Amino acid sequence: MKAIRVFLLTAWALFLAHSVRAELVIEITQGMDNPTAIAVAPFDWAGAGTPPEDVAQVIENDLARSGQFAPVDRGDMLARPTRQQEIFYRDWRAINSEYLLIGRVSVTDSIQMRIEYELYDVNRQVRILNGYEEGHVRDARMLSHRVADEVYETLTGVRGAFATRLLYVAVERVPGEKSVYRLTMSDSDGARPVVLLESREPLLAPSWSPDAKHIAYVSFETSRPAIFRQELATGAREQLTNFQGLNGSPAWSPDGRRMAMVLSKDGSPDIYVMDLGSKALTRITRHYAIDTEPTWSPDGRSIYFTSDRGGRPQIYRYDMASGNTERVTFEGRYNARARLAQDGRSMVVVHQSDGQFHIALQDLVSKRLFVLTSTDLDESPSIAPNGSMVLYATKSGDRGILAAVSVDGGVKFRLPSREGDVREPAWSPFLPRGQ
Amino acid sequence: MKQLTVAGKMLTLLFAAAFLVACSSKGTRDDDAAAEAAARAAAERAAAERAAAERAGSERAEQQRLEEEVARVGNVFYFEFDSSTLTSQAQESLDAHIALLRTNDRTVRLEGHTDERGTREYNMALGERRANTVRDYMVVNGIPSYRIETVSYGEEQPVAYGSGEANWSQNRRVELK
Numbered sequence: 001m002k003a004i005r006v007f008l009l010t011a012w013a014l015f016l017a018h019s020v021r022a023e024l025v026i027e028i029t030q031g032m033d034n035p036t037a038i039a040v041a042p043f044d045w046a047g048a049g050t051p052p053e054d055v056a057q058v059i060e061n062d063l064a065r066s067g068q069f070a071p072v073d074r075g076d077m078l079a080r081p082t083r084q085q086e087i088f089y090r091d092w093r094a095i096n097s098e099y100l101l102i103g104r105v106s107v108t109d110s111i112q113m114r115i116e117y118e119l120y121d122v123n124r125q126v127r128i129l130n131g132y133e134e135g136h137v138r139d140a141r142m143l144s145h146r147v148a149d150e151v152y153e154t155l156t157g158v159r160g161a162f163a164t165r166l167l168y169v170a171v172e173r174v175p176g177e178k179s180v181y182r183l184t185m186s187d188s189d190g191a192r193p194v195v196l197l198e199s200r201e202p203l204l205a206p207s208w209s210p211d212a213k214h215i216a217y218v219s220f221e222t223s224r225p226a227i228f229r230q231e232l233a234t235g236a237r238e239q240l241t242n243f244q245g246l247n248g249s250p251a252w253s254p255d256g257r258r259m260a261m262v263l264s265k266d267g268s269p270d271i272y273v274m275d276l277g278s279k280a281l282t283r284i285t286r287h288y289a290i291d292t293e294p295t296w297s298p299d300g301r302s303i304y305f306t307s308d309r310g311g312r313p314q315i316y317r318y319d320m321a322s323g324n325t326e327r328v329t330f331e332g333r334y335n336a337r338a339r340l341a342q343d344g345r346s347m348v349v350v351h352q353s354d355g356q357f358h359i360a361l362q363d364l365v366s367k368r369l370f371v372l373t374s375t376d377l378d379e380s381p382s383i384a385p386n387g388s389m390v391l392y393a394t395k396s397g398d399r400g401i402l403a404a405v406s407v408d409g410g411v412k413f414r415l416p417s418r419e420g421d422v423r424e425p426a427w428s429p430f431l432p433r434g435q
Numbered sequence: 436m437k438q439l440t441v442a443g444k445m446l447t448l449l450f451a452a453a454f455l456v457a458c459s460s461k462g463t464r465d466d467d468a469a470a471e472a473a474a475r476a477a478a479e480r481a482a483a484e485r486a487a488a489e490r491a492g493s494e495r496a497e498q499q500r501l502e503e504e505v506a507r508v509g510n511v512f513y514f515e516f517d518s519s520t521l522t523s524q525a526q527e528s529l530d531a532h533i534a535l536l537r538t539n540d541r542t543v544r545l546e547g548h549t550d551e552r553g554t555r556e557y558n559m560a561l562g563e564r565r566a567n568t569v570r571d572y573m574v575v576n577g578i579p580s581y582r583i584e585t586v587s588y589g590e591e592q593p594v595a596y597g598s599g600e601a602n603w604s605q606n607r608r609v610e611l612k
Contacts, residue, residue, distance in 0.1 A: 202588060225586070246560060248556050248559055293554065
């Protein structure tokens with residue numbers, strides 16, 4: 001009995017060790033030329049012992065990661081105000097901080113957390129934002145991200161996307177054995193990784209439902225590829241496809257009722273749309289070439305996909321109403337796996353130039369293409385729901401890592417895992433409060 | 436009459452003896468024929484067995500030769516970059532497998548793989564195309580398609596990690612299992 005208990009404890013410890021190892025570490029590699037200086041003073045803690053989370057630090061890191069802000073180092077602060085009457089603007093002008101964020105954290109009944117915050121314009125000496133976030137204390141980080149979202153939107157005019165999540169696949173190579181694949185969900189900063197599914201067979205193509213309550217992915221657990229849907233709250237899984245040949249690239253329609261996918265059951269890989277209620281399939285493409293990697297336009301009227309029907313992989317657009325297909329990319333020999341920005345005006349693709357694979361952004365109005373990255377073997381681009389950053393997978397040495405670049409190419413950061421390979425990031429939609 | 440009677444008795448005896456001799460001699464001839472037939476049959480059986488053994492032996496030898504040939508060429512067929520065309524070397528290796536598969540009713544699984552360059556789902560399709568190329572070649576050469584299962588792993592299961600052609604060329608492959 002004792003031996004069994006020791007074994008279980010060891011197994012649990014190993015499991016914990018794994019979840020720690022899968023955690024991503026953020027390294028900002030390039031920021032904007034003139035980032036806005038902001039001081040995030042440590043928040044007041046009105047509770048016993050140490051606070052469950054350094055809320056101010058989470059907010060500061062979020063703002064820094066956007067590349068648009070240069071947070072003031074805590075060591076340089078001349079004061080640590082937590083209330084309006086404690087603010088002396090000269091303390092902040094002296095260290096060239098343009099903005100100041102202060103706040104207070106309290107927890108009642110050791111469950112309910114409340115974060116109050118106030119944002120000040122140091123030069124104009126006025127409060128420009130104040131508010132609060134409330135929720136379960138275990139969601140302290142998510143509440144902190146929501147404060148960062150409010151500050152970001154106030155100062156940039158763009159909705160913040162810090163209170164969002166990432167899906168990715170972490171792979172642990174085991175010498176002489178099959179690799180271990182872990183479908184993982186984390187906060188947008190890589191913190192709090194949770195393994196949603198572990199398998200000795202490949203897991204790939206994770207994607208979010210528009211309400212962020214479900215995910216879909218491809219699993220080889222049946223020794224063949226199959227598309228699965230999984231509910232995040234319960235972990236309940238449903239196998240959606242089991243066709244001969246490819247079963248891949250699940251992509252939810254914006255209304256959440258249909259799923260585009262690639263199947264090769266009728267010979268060559270083609271795009272199909274499954275009605276998730278009836279499970280009925282509609283065939284979208286009918287071509288002997290490879291048609292794959294479907295993605296919806298935000299208005300749900302088009303499906304963009306990769307096809308090599310012209311000899312090399314390029315992006316094509318299928319119009320749902322007319323059934324017409326047109327080619328969208330023309331620059332370069334290889335453009336694949338498109339993802340559209342939420343405003344539908346641009347898309348990111350994997351683009352090959354000079355023999356290297358980069359992430360590029362194509363303006364769908366002007367049709368111009370901009371290469372955003374200078375790393376090689378870049379793939380799986382995913383746009384933040386506010387359109388500010390593109391998360392993608394690349395290689396560093398012989399290891400797969402995640403990296404991000406702003407849509408103007410000005411800001412870059414890397415999110416390597418502490419160990420193993422990470423790949424196929426999928427940025428969540430905006431999350432409803434409490435999720 | 437008495438003499439005649441004696442003579443008659445002698446005759447009777449002679450006849451009886453002759454009959455007995457005749458009977459006995461007839462019995463010997465019948466036994467010989469049966470033995471000959473048995474020997475002939477045994478010989479035939481032995482010959483058939485020898486022939487069968489020889490046939491089986493040569494079949495075994497042929498089988499062994501095919502198996503050795505398959506072991507020699509290996510069960511991995513390599514491809515050029517972004518190509519699903521069989522190289523002549525891959526074709527030669529496949530011919531060895533086809534020759535062996537014609538002698539049995541085994542089913543095979545063809546697993547298509549690519550190198551890491553390009554997108555994962557496109558590579559999934561490319562891996563399938565490679566596996567299908569191998570399957571089609573086998574079908575054309577007499578292996579019924581119901582004995583062949585194909586699956587693509589795309590770039591998910593590299594043999595060689597790391598970048599550069601030396602690694603990539605090992606990963607662009609179809610494995611016969």
